[in-house]
Amino acid sequence: MTRPNWADYQYEIYLNGMAGTRPRLPTDLTRLEELAEGTLGPGPYGYVAGSAGDGSTARANRAALDRWRIVPRVLRDVHERDLSVEVLGRRIPAPLALAPVGVMSVMHADAETAAARAAAAREVPFILSSASSTPMEQVAEAMGDAERWFQLYWPKDPEVAGSFLARARAAGYTVLFVTLDTPMLGWRPRDLDHAYLPFLHGVGTANYFTDPAFRQGLAKPVHEDPEGAVRHFLGLFGDPAKTWPDLAFLRERWDGPIVLKGVMHPDDARRAADAGVDGVVVSNHGGRQVAGSVGAADALPRVVQAAGDRLTVLFDSGVRGGADVYKALALGASTVLLGRPYAYGLALEGQAGVDHVIRCVLAELDLALALSGHTGPGSLTPGDLVRESP
Ligand SMILES: Cc1cc2nc3c(=O)[nH]c(=O)nc-3n(C[C@H](O)[C@H](O)[C@H](O)COP(=O)(O)O)c2cc1C
Numbered sequence: 425m426t427r428p429n430w431a432d433y434q435y436e437i438y439l440n441g442m443a444g445t446r447p448r449l450p451t452d453l454t455r456l457e458e459l460a461e462g463t464l465g466p467g468p469y470g471y472v473a474g475s476a477g478d479g480s481t482a483r484a485n486r487a488a489l490d491r492w493r494i495v496p497r498v499l500r501d502v503h504e505r506d507l508s509v510e511v512l513g514r515r516i517p518a519p520l521a522l523a524p525v526g527v528m529s530v531m532h533a534d535a536e537t538a539a540a541r542a543a544a545a546r547e548v549p550f551i552l553s554s555a556s557s558t559p560m561e562q563v564a565e566a567m568g569d570a571e572r573w574f575q576l577y578w579p580k581d582p583e584v585a586g587s588f589l590a591r592a593r594a595a596g597y598t599v600l601f602v603t604l605d606t607p608m609l610g611w612r613p614r615d616l617d618h619a620y621l622p623f624l625h626g627v628g629t630a631n632y633f634t635d636p637a638f639r640q641g642l643a644k645p646v647h648e649d650p651e652g653a654v655r656h657f658l659g660l661f662g663d664p665a666k667t668w669p670d671l672a673f674l675r676e677r678w679d680g681p682i683v684l685k686g687v688m689h690p691d692d693a694r695r696a697a698d699a700g701v702d703g704v705v706v707s708n709h710g711g712r713q714v715a716g717s718v719g720a721a722d723a724l725p726r727v728v729q730a731a732g733d734r735l736t737v738l739f740d741s742g743v744r745g746g747a748d749v750y751k752a753l754a755l756g757a758s759t760v761l762l763g764r765p766y767a768y769g770l771a772l773e774g775q776a777g778v779d780h781v782i783r784c785v786l787a788e789l790d791l792a793l794a795l796s797g798h799t800g801p802g803s804l805t806p807g808d809l810v811r812e813s814p
Pocket residue numbers: 471472473523524525526527553554555575603685707708709710711740741742743761762763764765767
């Protein structure tokens with residue numbers, strides 16, 4: 425594993441400036457959204473940027489992170505730093521992974537392959553969505569020997585579920601993320617008002633349409649009746665009838681780490697540990713599922729406490745830069761997933777855009793650690809933060 429000096433990106437940018445070039449994309453990643461709006465059509469833009477209901481959960485995610493404030497320390501020799509962490513039994517060069525984001529071909533023609541390559545080049549784990557627009561085997565190939573993590577939307581049909589797990593294992597994916605907050609899509613007014621859903625046009629169905637078990641359930645082959653195939657996909661994509669004992673099915677068929685994504689309540693974290701899984705992602709799906717929900721960073725401390733040393737706790741929802749990663753780590757997350765910012769980077773500049781986003785987040789994190797007296801994530805504690813009264 426390489427030990428990059430992430431903060432060097434700052435000097436690289438300034439040195440390029442001396443030679444007359446400026447970064448092609450802003451380094452304040454909150455600015456990417458407005459730029460992406462100009463690139464993506466209204467349907468795709470609304471789909472990526474949008475969230476559930478009135479958007480209150482997406483706002484709560486930002487508000488929760490904003491309320492925590494970093495309290496820097498000085499004179500602690502921070503000249504040499506190492507951002508690597510041990511997570512789920514492997515060492516990764518920084519506490520960051522790319523969150524599973526489906527249907528990337530609506531963002532950029534190079535889609536998942538470009539995002540996965542950008543992540544692999546920095547040794548940042550890429551979590552491939554079940555709903556990718558590129559089959560999992562093809563994305564795996566593009567990643568070389570980098571960490572391959574797979575996200576499962578747990579299909580209603582156990583044959584398809586089993587087939588996805590077998591294919592993912594055969595393609596070299598090692599960690600399984602099971603997303604539990606999306607057995608059906610939330611109420612998303614932007615998509616409803618545009619009457620826009622990518623998979624209605626067959627985007628995001630690549631893993632399904634190439635799957636032998638899925639195809640067996642079709643009356644006619646996909647190319648003869650694409651609409652029928654999409655209807656079949658919509659019918660088995662999620663299963664709102666699942667309960668905790670069903671997890672045994674996955675535990676029996678996956679011998680690597682299993683992480684449940686979308687756990688917000690401490691009691692659910694305890695149940696996850698009882699079920700023998702390895703970790704949870706505290707996440708409200710970037711506010712895309714339940715409006716009026718608690719901000720993810722406000723749910724994090726109680727889940728961390730309930731997890732104790734039984735579960736690895738990861739975090740996402742609302743992270744827009746290195747300072748947000750810092751806060752989530754200080755609150756007890758072991759690794760943070762990045763969602764929309766890299767999707768916008770992809771939309772704007774393909775693989776190079778995703779690389780820029782990764783480097784910005786990690787440079788800012790490295791500098792936030794150094795400038796507050798830390799040489800790595802390991803020494804962060806809740807005592808590095810204070811909470812402003814709401
Ligand atoms: C366009 C889009 C598609 C997504 N697709 C998936 C998916 O296929 N599977 C999944 O588990 N989460 C999916 N998510 C949720 C992300 O994994 C992550 O939880 C969320 O984006 C984090 O919030 P943030 O965007 O505020 O960083 C998606 C999010 C977006 C914005």
